[in-house]
Amino acid sequence: MTAEEQIPARIEELRALIEEHNKRYYQLDDPHITDAEYDRLMQELVSLEEAYPAFKTKASPTAQVGAAPAKTFTAAAHLSPMLSLDNAFSEAQISDFHERLKRMFEINDAIDYVVEPKLDGLGINLIYRQGELELGLTRGDGLRGEDVTANLKTIAALPRRLEQQRDFPAELEIRGEVIIFKEDFRKLNETRLQQGEPPFANPRNAAAGSLRQLDAAVTARRPLDIFFYALGSNSANSFPDQWSILQALAGWGFKVNPLVRRVQGIKGCIEFYRELNELRPTLPYEIDGMVIKVCSLDLQRRIGNLSRAPRWALACKFAAQQEKTKLEGINVQVGRTGILTPVAILKPVGVGGVVVSRASLHNEEEIRRKDIRIGDWVLLQRAGDVIPEVVQSLANLRDGSEIPFAMPDHCPECGSAVIRLEEEAAHRCINFSCPAQVRERLIHFASRNGMDIDGLGEGLITRLVESKLIGNPGDIYFLTREQLTRLDRMGSKSARNLIDAINRSKNPPLNKFLYALGIHHIGQQYSLVLARHFPTVSELMMATHNDLISLRGIGPEAAKAVVSFFQEPLNRRMLEKLAQAGVVALALPAPAPAGASLTGKNILFTGTMEKLTRPQAKILVEKAGGMVKESVSRNIDYLIAAANPGSKLQQARSLGITVLSEDDFLKLVGEKN
Ligand code: IVH
Numbered sequence: 001m002t003a004e005e006q007i008p009a010r011i012e013e014l015r016a017l018i019e020e021h022n023k024r025y026y027q028l029d030d031p032h033i034t035d036a037e038y039d040r041l042m043q044e045l046v047s048l049e050e051a052y053p054a055f056k057t058k059a060s061p062t063a064q065v066g067a068a069p070a071k072t073f074t075a076a077a078h079l080s081p082m083l084s085l086d087n088a089f090s091e092a093q094i095s096d097f098h099e100r101l102k103r104m105f106e107i108n109d110a111i112d113y114v115v116e117p118k119l120d121g122l123g124i125n126l127i128y129r130q131g132e133l134e135l136g137l138t139r140g141d142g143l144r145g146e147d148v149t150a151n152l153k154t155i156a157a158l159p160r161r162l163e164q165q166r167d168f169p170a171e172l173e174i175r176g177e178v179i180i181f182k183e184d185f186r187k188l189n190e191t192r193l194q195q196g197e198p199p200f201a202n203p204r205n206a207a208a209g210s211l212r213q214l215d216a217a218v219t220a221r222r223p224l225d226i227f228f229y230a231l232g233s234n235s236a237n238s239f240p241d242q243w244s245i246l247q248a249l250a251g252w253g254f255k256v257n258p259l260v261r262r263v264q265g266i267k268g269c270i271e272f273y274r275e276l277n278e279l280r281p282t283l284p285y286e287i288d289g290m291v292i293k294v295c296s297l298d299l300q301r302r303i304g305n306l307s308r309a310p311r312w313a314l315a316c317k318f319a320a321q322q323e324k325t326k327l328e329g330i331n332v333q334v335g336r337t338g339i340l341t342p343v344a345i346l347k348p349v350g351v352g353g354v355v356v357s358r359a360s361l362h363n364e365e366e367i368r369r370k371d372i373r374i375g376d377w378v379l380l381q382r383a384g385d386v387i388p389e390v391v392q393s394l395a396n397l398r399d400g401s402e403i404p405f406a407m408p409d410h411c412p413e414c415g416s417a418v419i420r421l422e423e424e425a426a427h428r429c430i431n432f433s434c435p436a437q438v439r440e441r442l443i444h445f446a447s448r449n450g451m452d453i454d455g456l457g458e459g460l461i462t463r464l465v466e467s468k469l470i471g472n473p474g475d476i477y478f479l480t481r482e483q484l485t486r487l488d489r490m491g492s493k494s495a496r497n498l499i500d501a502i503n504r505s506k507n508p509p510l511n512k513f514l515y516a517l518g519i520h521h522i523g524q525q526y527s528l529v530l531a532r533h534f535p536t537v538s539e540l541m542m543a544t545h546n547d548l549i550s551l552r553g554i555g556p557e558a559a560k561a562v563v564s565f566f567q568e569p570l571n572r573r574m575l576e577k578l579a580q581a582g583v584v585a586l587a588l589p590a591p592a593p594a595g596a597s598l599t600g601k602n603i604l605f606t607g608t609m610e611k612l613t614r615p616q617a618k619i620l621v622e623k624a625g626g627m628v629k630e631s632v633s634r635n636i637d638y639l640i641a642a643a644n645p646g647s648k649l650q651q652a653r654s655l656g657i658t659v660l661s662e663d664d665f666l667k668l669v670g671e672k673n
Contacts (some may be wrong), residue, residue, distance in 0.1 A: 007048060008254040011055050014045040018061040026067040026139075031201075032396065034379065035288065036320030039087065063143030063307045072214065073138075073146035076642040078125050079173045080233040082139045084308050085291065086416070087314035091270055094292070097314045101294070105303055109265050112240040112295035114612060115272045116229055116260045118315050120288040121179035122208045124152065125232065131162040136214070142308075151211050154220035157620065163253035174233025180207045184223035201379055201391055202322065203286050203411060221323065225285075228254040262295060269316075275358035277318050280632070281384020289317040294418040319351045321383045324394065325349040327376045330405050334413045335442035336518055338429040342367060342405065344378070344390050352382035359388040362363050364407045365425040371395065373402035411436075432570075438472070439465050441518050449506055449524055450516030452615070454501040455494070463487060472570075473516070474577025481586075504613060506583045511613075513537070513585035517571075520561040528588075529553050537575065541566045571657045586615075591625040597668055598626030602635050606649055607642035609662050617665070624669045632657070640665045 018041055025038070033041075042062070049056050057063070069075035088094050101107055125145060127135040135150035137145030152158055155178070162168050180188070180203040188206060191197040200206035210222035228249050231239070239245050242335045243262045250256045260275070269292050271359065276290050294312040296298050303312040308420045328615055329345040341360055348357040359380065361367050372378065376393040394607045409418050411429035413436035418427050429437065442461045446453040455474070469483055484495035508516070511531035515524055522530070533551055534540040534663070550558035565571055603621050605614060605628070612620070617640070618628045629636055632651040639652040642662045652659060660668070 002086060005144040007053060009053055009345060010043065011048050011052075012499075014048070015039055015060055017041055018045065019067075022061060022067040027070040029212055031205065032394075034320065034322045034324050036323055036537075039089075039317070039320070042087075043089075058110070058307065066139050067137070069140040069144055069146040072153055073212070074147065075140065075144045076135060076137055077144050077145050078137060078142075078232065079127060079171070079235075081648040082123065082125055082142050082175065083305060084142070085310075085312055085313055086309045088314055088316045091273065092269055094273065094314065094316050095266055097292070098269075101303065101312075105299075105304075107299065111299070112241070112243075112262055113266070113269050114260065114262050114278075114295050115269050116291045116293070117257055117276060117283075118289040118291045118317075119177040119179055119227055119257070120202075120204045121177040121226075122204070122211060124148070124176060124178055124211075124226075126152070126158075126176070128168075128174065128176045129511055130170055131164075131168055133158075133160050141401045144497060146212070148211055150216040150656050151213060151219040153256060155224045155226055157255050159224050159253040163251070164253075168252060169235055169238070172235045174228055174235070175232065176226050176228035176248070176254070177206050177210055177232040178224055178226050179203065179285050180210070181225060182449040183284065184225075188223060199392065202381075202589040213311055226255060227257045229257070229260075229291075236297060239297060241297055242293050242295055242300075243295055245427075280318060281386060286319075288320075289315050290316055293491070304493045318353075319353040321352045322379055322381045322391065323349045323351040324377055325356075325380050327372065327374060327378050327390070327393075330374055332369075332408060332412050334411060334429050334434060334436035334440070336437055337520060338431070338434065338437050340407065340411070340418060340427040340429065342407070344372075345376075346380065351388065352384065354382065356380060356382060356388040359390050361390060363425040364405075364427065367405050373404050375402040382615045435465060441472065442473065442476070444503075444518045445516045447477070447516075450512060451505045452512065455498050456501065460498075472574045472577070474581065477506070477578065477581030477583060506581070507586050508615060509619065510535070510537070510585040510587055513583075514540070517565070519565045520548055522561065526558055528555060532590050533536050537585060545657060550562075572661045586619070589619055593625075596623070596625035597670065598624035599627040601637040602629045603627065603638050603640060604632065604636045604648060604652070604657075605640045605642070607645035609640075611662060611666070622673060638665075638668075 021031065021033055021041070031038075045060070046062055049060065049062055065082065078186075088097060102109070117638060119555070123139045125137045125139065126133060127137075133148065133149075136149040138148055140147055151536040153160065166456070170296040184202060185200070185203040187205055192199050200209065204224070207224060208226055210219055213219045229246070230655055232246055235243060240247065241285065246256050247362060258307070259274060259279075265528060267292075273290050280287060293304060293315045300310070300312040303310075305311060324349040327344050328347055331343045331345055333341045333343050335341060341362065342364065343357045344361050346357050346359060348355050360370065370390070370392055372390060372393045377397040378393050380388060381391045381417055407418070407427050410416065411418055411431065411434055413432050414434040415428065416429055416431035416434060418429055420427050429438070438517060439462055442465065444459050445451055446456040446461065460468075464487075465480075467487065470476055479499070480496045481492065481499055484490050484498060485492050509531070511524070511527040514522060514530055515527040529551055530540060534543065543562070545559050545563050548554050549556055549563055601627075603626050604616060609617060621628050632639075632648050636652065636657050638650060639657050639659045640662060641649050641659050649659065
């Protein structure tokens with residue numbers, strides 16, 4: 001068969017698959033594929049039908065909305081159809097949408113659009129008569145939905161009657177999205193796991209499963225919330241535009257999403273798309289994109305609807321945050337405190353905009369709770385800049401070859417015994433000199449948030465430890481160029497650069513030094529608390545348990561860890577060696593006086609400065625009341641761009657952030673020379 005001859009069969013196959021998945025998603029609340037996989041099937045079908053219009057039919061899922069109401073609920077008709085939305089997956093496709101409207105309807109470039117977050121929940125339709133809620137329906141197939149009135153009435157945020165703030169039509173159809181906030185979702189899943197029930201894959205599934213309960217008492221116990229964004233067409237007739245509809249909704253007492261905005265032209269839409277994508281990880285609820293709506297209702301009517309979706313609106317999707325992939329193995333890693341961490345080795349897959357091939361599985365307990373086996377298909381999630389996570393195993397895809405995992409009883413790195421601490425879920429290698437622990441302590445010591453030794457990363461540290469050139473942090477400062485150049489792949493120039501970087505790291509701010517030591521329980525936050533209180537390491541060494549627990553935030557465990565760290569002879573010897581090498585941590589500057597030049601400002605640096613090292617610059621910023629940040633965001637007030645700036649400069653300009661030179665910066669903090 002030629003490729004051409006296979007087309008009709010593929011189209012039929014796609015339709016059958018999509019219908020099956022529609023049923024699972026809309027009726028059973030138990031999808032077997034990710035949203036991203038579903039979107040790909042749909043996209044393939046859309047492009048095939050466009051390329052071969054002879055095969056188009058009215059019955060195709062590309063021309064339908066959702067799935068018919070489930071038999072378990074009473075079905076009822078919407079007053080006007082509830083349509084779906086067409087999707088765009090890139091900025092280019094968003095522009096195409098506008099160009100198409102321009103071509104077909106002679107609209108001008110500066111028309112008003114309303115842009116709204118695309119909430120990832122489930123759409124519902126409410127019918128009010130004389131201001132009283134009469135019926136609440138799911139979308140169903142767009143014409144008829146399931147009557148879930150009793151369940152909807154359990155949602156506190158849903159008005160049973162309209163507030164009289166504005167006149168309202170006698171019959172009113174109002175549309176919104178039922179969602180669960182991320183924090184509520186986390187708690188809900190925690191409780192479910194405690195009670196031995198399977199967790200929900202995501203807030204959307206949890207919301208749909210909760211609303212479509214036969215017993216409203218179950219729904220009432222679920223933390224459902226709701227935002228509103230549209231009127232049914234009959235009710236909308238008396239309004240001039242989408243913006244005034246949103247205002248009327250708010251006036252009647254309906255929750256309208258605070259991020260909705262009225263913008264000019266497609267440029268305004270694309271700007272909001274970027275902004276919203278950046279905000280996405282910080283929002284308390286999940287969104288999967290942005291919705292664009294032509295603002296004027298006259299224009300909406302002129303543009304009209306297709307069978308499945310209006311032609312005047314568009315869903316602009318963001319990169320999917322969940323994907324399915326294969327768990328190929330589980331490696332056990334030994335950390336700097338000896339804790340054994342199982343790590344999932346995954347078939348590489350793009351999720352949330354990056355390719356992921358590994359994800360921490362935390363501990364054995366977690367693997368057992370989620371019933372994760374080697375060889376499983378798993379659901380992988382990466383939300384914004386959050387670390388990738390295996391959400392669940394997809395047990396229905398097992399073929400019997402999957403192997404349960406057990407924690408080794410000997411350290412995979414040094415062979416020493418592994419103990420399981422009663423009060424912790426963790427397994428721990430008991431050998432303080434375990435090469436993996438030694439290596440990890442050194443990596444932590446040299447890292448960015450620690451001593452920040454440029455060029456001394458994981459790979460090089462591993463080689464240095466293996467060649468027995470270093471064993472503890474003090475050794476780093478006694479490395480010589482000759483020793484380094486004897487290593488494979490180390491030229492004399494790189495050796496010199498490394499020695500320079502090591503020397504430059506000798507005067508870190510005290511908090512970074514304390515953090516670098518890797519004392520149990522002392523992370524970045526506690527290091528700062530300690531450094532603010534004790535100006536030198538020697539003073540901290542003399543502090544008693546009681547001195548320490550009197551500090552804000554420091555609990556008994558952290559206090560005990562600090563005291564025993566400094567009592568340990570090996571650690572004292574290491575500190576002496578660091579002192580011998582000339583490593584002296586700098587006391588933190590006194591808090592900036594109110595009204596200092598950078599009070600409350602966020603500063604970002606890029607490029608290589610001529611007059612200052614980064615740590616020095618950081619101290620100047622802090623003295624002036626500001627904070628140094630690591631990456632570009634809207635919260636940055638000034639970007640200091642020195643020689644050879646990186647990509648941060650471009651990003652900052654595109655966000656309209658003020659860019660200063662090194663000299664400007666020195667003037668600003670009052671250190672002219
Ligand atoms: S308007 C005629 N606005 O996305 C337009 N829908 O993929 C109808 N959704 O069925 C929908 N946020 O359940 C609209 N701000 C928003 C939305 C939104 C989420 C959902 C809605 C719709 C689906 C289409």
